[in-house]
Amino acid sequence: RDVILDERDEFADAASVAAGAGTALIGDVIPLGSVARDMGMGEPIWLVITCATEIITGGAAGTIKFQLVSDAQAAIATDGSATVHLDSGTFVTDDSAANATQMNAGEVIFAAALPNQGNVYEAFLGILAVIGTTAVTAGAINAFLTLDPPRGKKLYAEGVN
Numbered sequence: 001r002d003v004i005l006d007e008r009d010e011f012a013d014a015a016s017v018a019a020g021a022g023t024a025l026i027g028d029v030i031p032l033g034s035v036a037r038d039m040g041m042g043e044p045i046w047l048v049i050t051c052a053t054e055i056i057t058g059g060a061a062g063t064i065k066f067q068l069v070s071d072a073q074a075a076i077a078t079d080g081s082a083t084v085h086l087d088s089g090t091f092v093t094d095d096s097a098a099n100a101t102q103m104n105a106g107e108v109i110f111a112a113a114l115p116n117q118g119n120v121y122e123a124f125l126g127i128l129a130v131i132g133t134t135a136v137t138a139g140a141i142n143a144f145l146t147l148d149p150p151r152g153k154k155l156y157a158e159g160v161n
Helices: none
Strands: 010-016 022-031 046-057 062-071 083-087 091-093 108-113 124-132 136-146
Touching: 010 046, 010 124, 022 136, 046 062, 046 091, 062 136, 124 136
Parallel strands: none
Antiparallel strands: 010 022, 010 136, 022 124, 046 108, 046 136, 062 083, 062 091, 062 124
C-alpha cells in the first residue's frame, strides 16, 4: 500500500528543540476542524517522532519528553491545559556519550498509534517538547502522522546515510 505523506501530515521537519527548561510547541499544528471524527477512516494513524540532529544538553544532564496534544486554538497552550493524547515518556539528555539512544540522529524517538478512545480531540493537533532540569543546547526532530509505522528500521537524517 502506498501512502503519500505531505506537509499537512507533518508537524516538524528537522525542527529545533533547543530551548531552556519548560514546555514548547514544536513545529506546525494540524487543524482537525470543529467536529471530532475518525481521523484514520477505520485504520490506525501513527505518530512517528525521529531524531534529525542529536539532542544534547550543555554541561549537565537533563530530560526531554514529547507529547501529542490538542487544543481549541492553533497557538496550542504550553501551560499544561492542552489535552494530552500521547506521551513519549522521559529521555535523558546529556553529551553524546551519556545520551539515551533515542536522542542520536537517525533514531526513532517514539512511534505509537493515535488513541481513538479517551480524551476527545480538540480543533488543533500539535507536538509539545517538555524539557526538564537544564537547557537543551542542540537537536532537532521530525514528527509526522502516517498509516505505515516504522518496523524495526533506523530512519536516517538527511545527508547521513
